[in-house]
Amino acid sequence: MDMLSYWEKSSFIHHGLIVVGGGIVGLSTALHYQLAHPKKKVVVIERGLFPSGASTKNAGFVCFGSISELAENARTDSQDELLSLVEKRYKGGLELRQLLGDKRIDYRLVGGYELDFQGDLHERIFTFNDWLRPLFKRPVFSDARDNIPAFSFEQTIVKGLVKNQFEGSIDTGKMMDAFARKAREAGVQFYTQTDVLHYVEQANGVEVAVSTAEGTLQLMADQLALCTNAFTKALLPEADLVPGRGMVIVTKPLKWAPPRGTFHYHSGYNYFRNAGNRILLGGARHLDLKGEATTQEGINSRLESQLKEDLKSFIAPERPLEVDYAWSGIMAFGEGKSPLLLHPSPRVHAAVRLGGMGVALGTGLGKELALHLGATMS
Ligand SMILES: Cc1cc2nc3c(=O)[nH]c(=O)nc-3n(C[C@H](O)[C@H](O)[C@H](O)COP(=O)(O)OP(=O)(O)OC[C@H]3O[C@@H](n4cnc5c(N)ncnc54)[C@H](O)[C@@H]3O)c2cc1C
Known part of the structure; x- marks a missing residue:
């Protein structure tokens, strides 16, 4: 008893x-x-x-899919399925904001950007804007190549930039x-x-x-x-479902202003943003999908090194940067999205x-x- x-x-x-x-x-x-x-x-x-x-543990992106993520989905999903997936994600973000209030969660409509290493991503803009028009009534994506110098990305590596005007960020905590x-x-x-x-x-x-x-x-x-x-x-x-561990690193506060926006590359597997005048950078799970299919928290040193290398080589080249935080969090994935x-x-x-x-x-x-x-x- x-x-x-x-x-x-x-x-x-x-x-x-x-x-x-x-x-x-x-x-x-x-x-x-x-x-x-x-x-x-x-x-x-x-x-x-x-x-x-x-x-x-997440990155606080209020997003619904970068253009290359949507292009990957389009390989298996019909146009209607894709539209309904985007609608669920977009309206879900609105629901969160309405429930808690933009001020309390520090929501900012900063715009999302996808980094393009080949220089041909902009060719998809017309198709996806057309597909998403029934939902947004306006073009979602635009060619933002001209911003690359202002964002101080390494121009020999980052050859294109596609903007999503409907993407924003929150303070997750x-x-x-x-x-x-x-x-x-x-x-x-x-x-x-x-x-x-x-x-x-x-x-x-x-x-x-x-x-x-x-x-x-x-x-x-x-x-x-x-x-x-x-x-x-x-x-x-x-x-x-299968677990998928994701990792994040955050730099020490910077003496300069990192670019404003939510940024993606490698089909959404990698992402970074400004968080309290630091750079928060995460992802790279695709480099070891098998090893990261775990519910155990932990840092995969291979992914951590790659994230640090990305910071130095094209996100903030020639800037002094020190990493202050590194953590992991566990997501769940399956066949369907x-x-x-x-x-x-x-x-x-x-x-x-x-x-x-x-x-x-x-x-x-x-x-x-x-x-x-x-x-x-x-
Ligand atoms: C690194 C990273 C970055 C991400 N970035 C983004 C992003 O920018 N935008 C986005 O939309 N999504 C992002 N995500 C995904 C998003 O965070 C998750 O999809 C979402 O938080 C899942 O919420 P949940 O409530 O289902 O699960 P969780 O937040 O994982 O909650 C499950 C809870 O259950 C508890 N629990 C489990 N088992 C038990 C038990 N037996 N007894 C008691 N408690 C238990 C756990 O402790 C946990 O708190 C990211 C995820 C990670 C890991």
């Missing part, structure tokens, strides 16, 4: 909804569900002291803080530093085993939402596999899951 008090048992064990994972999707699910069902007891269970998945505060204000509770070990669906609810400092504890929930993205297989082995909404049993649901676009897609996916939970509540 556990040593819980009568009071603890009557007030802290049973929940209307337990959400596993305090990332963007978990917070959005909990918030939207709580707003729709204010009398329900909703708790987010998070393994870290604060959210410790991709949602606090501020966004997650604002999201958690909003959820708390709505009545959502948080249990942090708590690992969900497993669950069993019973006739009257879901029994959820959690690991705490005091040992393992059984909680009960009417419904369970798994918002565990790359870590989902530990709880739902049949989920069709769209996230998964799964319903493994009547009371258990999951919203996972956000790829590298969770900033744009996470809010909407969580809202969709909250609606589904409301509709299937017994």
Whole structure:
């Protein structure tokens, strides 16, 4: 028998909804569900002291695909499929901004740029503007080659630049803080530093085993939402996803102003931006896709060296730069580009596999899951 008090048992064990994972999707699910069902007891269970998945490790791009990423998608997707993918990402970004407010998340419409090493990327602008016109009504992409000298890129390497006027950036930390505060204000509770070990669906609810400092504890929930993205297989082995680790480095503050914008290269695998007058640079996962298909945090020295080399050779050539931060974060990928909404049993649901676009897609996916939970509540 556990040593819980009568009071603890009557007030802290049973929940209307337990959400596993305090990332963007978990917070959005909990918030939207709580707003729709204010009398329900909703708790987010998070393994870290604060959210410790991709949602606090990302680059803060509010994007929907660079021109070469879209060109890659176009190899397998029809024009309609591509348009609906872009629409979901673009409208998802708007949803996040409307929910939390541009000021609180430090949203800036800086414009996105794709670096072109061959010098022929601009030839695709007309086609993709034409494809995306039904959604944006205006041209999305433009030839921005003339900006290369002003951005101080190495001109023998960076031969072209394509601008996306609808892309922006946020402060990822501020966004997650604002999201958690909003959820708390709505009545959502948080249990942090708590690992969900497993669950069993019973006739009257879901029994959820959690690991705490005091040992393992059984909680009960009417419904369970798994918002565990790359870590989902530990709880739902049949989920069709593979982890993909991404890494980021950030320089020390610079004495000069780095270019304003969100920048991509190598079909979106690499990216950089100005973050607090430092350069934040990440990606290069494509150099070791197999090695990076892991849920273990860590720095791949090969990728780190390549990122540093890119900084020196063409992003900020002949500038003194020192790296201040290096971290990794784990994403989830699959065959399709769209996230998964799964319903493994009547009371258990999951919203996972956000790829590298969770900033744009996470809010909407969580809202969709909250609606589904409301509709299937017994
Ligand atoms: C380096 C990097 C850069 C990125 N850049 C961008 C970008 O610029 N723009 C963009 O749109 N997207 C970007 N992404 C992707 C984006 O961050 C993710 O798609 C998004 O954060 C996923 O959100 P999530 O809530 O599904 O998952 P997560 O944020 O990973 O949340 C899952 C949470 O579940 C918790 N958890 C897991 N298992 C358990 C358990 N058993 N018990 C308790 N808690 C558990 C984890 O601790 C974690 O906090 C980037 C990702 C990385 C790694």
